[in-house]
Amino acid sequence: MLLELDGLHVHYGKIEALRGVSVAVEEGEIVTLIGANGAGKTTTLKTISGLRRVTSGAIRLNGRDITRTPGHVRVELGVSQAPEGRRIFPGMTVVENLEMGAYARGGSGRARLGAEFERVFSLFPQLAERRTQPGGTLSGGEQQMLAIGRALMARPHVLLLDEPSMGLAPRLVAQIFAIIAEINQQGTTILLVEQNAAQALRLADRAYVLEVGQVVKSASAADLLEDESVRAAYLGGDVAS
Amino acid sequence: MRLPRVQLPDFVGAAGAVWQRTPTWGKWVIGLAVLVVAVLAPADSVGRIMAPASDWKSILFFPIAVYILLAVGLNIVVGQAGLLDLGYVAFFAIGGYSMALLGVDQHWSFWAILPAGIAAAAVAGVVLGAPTLRLRGDYLAIVTLGFGEIIRVTANNLTFTGGPRGIAGIPHPPSVGHVKALQYGVLDPKPYYYLTLAAIILVVFVVRRLENSRVGRAWVAIREDEDAAQLMGVPTFKFKLWAFAMGAAIGGMAGVVWASKVISITPDNFQFILSVLVLSAVVLGGSGNLPGVILGGFLVAWLPERFRGFASHRDLIFGGALVALMIFRPEGILPSRRRRAEMEEGQAGLGTLGAADVTAEASP
Ligand SMILES: Nc1ncnc2c1ncn2[C@@H]1O[C@H](COP(=O)(O)OP(=O)(O)OP(=O)(O)O)[C@@H](O)[C@H]1O
Ligand SMILES: [Mg+2]
Numbered sequence: 001m002l003l004e005l006d007g008l009h010v011h012y013g014k015i016e017a018l019r020g021v022s023v024a025v026e027e028g029e030i031v032t033l034i035g036a037n038g039a040g041k042t043t044t045l046k047t048i049s050g051l052r053r054v055t056s057g058a059i060r061l062n063g064r065d066i067t068r069t070p071g072h073v074r075v076e077l078g079v080s081q082a083p084e085g086r087r088i089f090p091g092m093t094v095v096e097n098l099e100m101g102a103y104a105r106g107g108s109g110r111a112r113l114g115a116e117f118e119r120v121f122s123l124f125p126q127l128a129e130r131r132t133q134p135g136g137t138l139s140g141g142e143q144q145m146l147a148i149g150r151a152l153m154a155r156p157h158v159l160l161l162d163e164p165s166m167g168l169a170p171r172l173v174a175q176i177f178a179i180i181a182e183i184n185q186q187g188t189t190i191l192l193v194e195q196n197a198a199q200a201l202r203l204a205d206r207a208y209v210l211e212v213g214q215v216v217k218s219a220s221a222a223d224l225l226e227d228e229s230v231r232a233a234y235l236g237g238d239v240a241s
Numbered sequence: 242m243r244l245p246r247v248q249l250p251d252f253v254g255a256a257g258a259v260w261q262r263t264p265t266w267g268k269w270v271i272g273l274a275v276l277v278v279a280v281l282a283p284a285d286s287v288g289r290i291m292a293p294a295s296d297w298k299s300i301l302f303f304p305i306a307v308y309i310l311l312a313v314g315l316n317i318v319v320g321q322a323g324l325l326d327l328g329y330v331a332f333f334a335i336g337g338y339s340m341a342l343l344g345v346d347q348h349w350s351f352w353a354i355l356p357a358g359i360a361a362a363a364v365a366g367v368v369l370g371a372p373t374l375r376l377r378g379d380y381l382a383i384v385t386l387g388f389g390e391i392i393r394v395t396a397n398n399l400t401f402t403g404g405p406r407g408i409a410g411i412p413h414p415p416s417v418g419h420v421k422a423l424q425y426g427v428l429d430p431k432p433y434y435y436l437t438l439a440a441i442i443l444v445v446f447v448v449r450r451l452e453n454s455r456v457g458r459a460w461v462a463i464r465e466d467e468d469a470a471q472l473m474g475v476p477t478f479k480f481k482l483w484a485f486a487m488g489a490a491i492g493g494m495a496g497v498v499w500a501s502k503v504i505s506i507t508p509d510n511f512q513f514i515l516s517v518l519v520l521s522a523v524v525l526g527g528s529g530n531l532p533g534v535i536l537g538g539f540l541v542a543w544l545p546e547r548f549r550g551f552a553s554h555r556d557l558i559f560g561g562a563l564v565a566l567m568i569f570r571p572e573g574i575l576p577s578r579r580r581r582a583e584m585e586e587g588q589a590g591l592g593t594l595g596a597a598d599v600t601a602e603a604s605p
Contacts, residue, residue, distance in 0.1 A: 011308070049471075049472055051468060051471060051472070052328065063309075068487070070476065071471050071472070071474075072471065072474045072475060072476045072477075073474075075474030076474060080472075081472050083468070083469065086468035087465075087468065087472070087556060088469075088585050089461070089462060089465040089466055089469065089583040090465055090466075090582060091461070091578075091579030091580065091581075091583035092461065092462075092465065092466055092579065099458075100458065100462055100470075100473045101473055103459070103475055104471045104474025105476050127271070134578075134579075134582035136582050136583065137582065150473070151472075154473075154474065182467065199242075207363050
């Protein structure tokens with residue numbers, strides 16, 4: 001088991017955003033977390049990255065308990081995230097943003113990161129054309145590519161993606177999803193949070209359905225695509241397309 | 242709120258653009274030229290132009306050089322790490338009182354007090370920062386503002402700091418040989434000016450090195466997006482504390498140097514307005530960009546002296562000029578490339594100033 005969430009409870013003040021969430025991600029998988037607005041998807045990813053404190057429950061990475069490990073150490077251990085809303089550093093250029101992605105690996109030499117730059121630029125050729133452009137002036141799609149590329153620079157074992165399709169045109173969504181599949185084939189395990197349930201389920205191996213802070217269903221992605229209640233709640237007519 | 246960007250003949254903006262296009266070697270040449278000018282500045286002929294109505298050599302030491310040193314220090318906190326500190330005067334005061342107390346009561350020499358004052362201010366920075374740097378940007382501003390006032394009010398009420406009458410008879414630095422520029426006496430401000438200039442140069446070198454280091458990159462990341470910085474593996478709290486301590490140390494240094502000239506200090510020397518003026522120097526000059534910040538410190542210190550002739554209207558004119566500049570050029574006179582991009586996107590700047598999610602407390 002690469003990543004394991006075991007009965008996580010997380011609070012924002014008195015509000016309980018996660019009420020005992022358990023999720024398991026095996027090495028090499030793509031696992032998706034779907035659910036309505038406010039279900040707690042982003043909270044789950046933030047908690048894995050150490051931005052939120054756990055009230056009770058445990059997070060394990062490769063069997064090691066990282067529940068109390070500071071966030072910056074978790075990055076060194078191989079947990080990387082492309083957060084909701086992309087959160088690109090607006091004043092840094094594309095290259096500088098990517099360098100920040102490799103921050104946890106120490107040093108600062110651009111040469112040392114050659115292989116990582118090459119990998120990111122071959123996944124996202126558009127970024128290569130915009131090396132010196134400030135991140136804040138990129139288009140939404142380019143920013144999403146940069147957010148994913150930046151997260152890859154840390155050479156993560158598990159990549160957390162929070163709604164990479166948000167605000168993108170359908171064609172771009174398809175492109176991004178294809179690239180996610182490619183990243184996975186190159187050996188990176190992926191935990192994908194999505195509103196766009198139909199596409200996420202087609203991409204993923206397994207899926208969890210989150211409702212008001214609880215996992216209400218977990219199954220193989222293919223099974224969930226056929227599940228009546230899931231179709232009614234999250235897929236609408238979309239699934240036929 | 243975003244103000245409309247009015248297009249005026251933008252001389253200031255043009256100068257800033259030229260600076261941004263200048264290659265690195267060109268900036269070095271300009272830097273050296275500025276240094277030569279700074280060394281020659283105390284000449285009487287310069288004074289007749291720069292400050293006909295006041296004693297140029299005196300104001301060159303204080304406020305001009307001291308403000309520049311303070312601005313460079315506060316820039317680490319505000320400009321680089323993006324933390325709004327409204328009580329920076331506190332560290333200047335701690336340096337000043339270190340000089341006064343250790344010099345008068347303990348008969349320490351200036352060169353022994355200097356590191357002690359710097360250390361005292363840095364420790365105060367950590368003590369203030371440790372509990373408050375987990376707060377959001379605007380709360381941090383309020384707490385630091387309070388801290389600035391607490392230091393002043395405390396000095397006002399304690400007996401060993403001399404209460405409102407302060408401390409008199411503060412010693413000067415020991416003079417060196419017979420070099421005229423190193424005779425630290427009562428009358429000639431020139432040696433103190435050169436001492437402060439040396440401090441500025443030293444600090445500028447340290448800050449420049451930091452800017453290009455892992456620490457500097459972490460500060461930029463924190464300033465632009467604290468949560469994202471943490472997701473990159475930046476120990477954000479630790480580096481915010483570092484910025485705070487370094488800024489405080491430089492404020493303390495300025496306080497020690499300043500107090501070594503003035504013979505007596507009182508709590509009134511450390512008013513809130515000083516924090517505001519140094520902050521406006523940073524923001525006005527170009528938050529985060531050293532040359533801009535130095536220029537800002539110079540202007541904020543010099544302009545009011547230059548317009549002494551306008552007597553009672555001078556604060557009004559000065560204030561008006563500041564407001565106008567901030568409307569038409571919110572990124573400052575000489576902004577860094579980054580700052581400009583940040584401001585254009587409206588994602589960073591004084592509005593967010595390192596503001597993290599209120600509830601997004603980092604795991605310790
Ligand atoms: N900073 C916060 N302070 C208080 N409550 C919060 C905060 N962030 C999230 N919440 C609450 O926690 C719950 C889960 O939010 P979360 O952002 O995890 O949802 P989500 O599943 O990612 O939703 P979306 O699909 O809209 O992004 C919501 O009820 C939300 O209002
Ligand atoms: Mg979300």
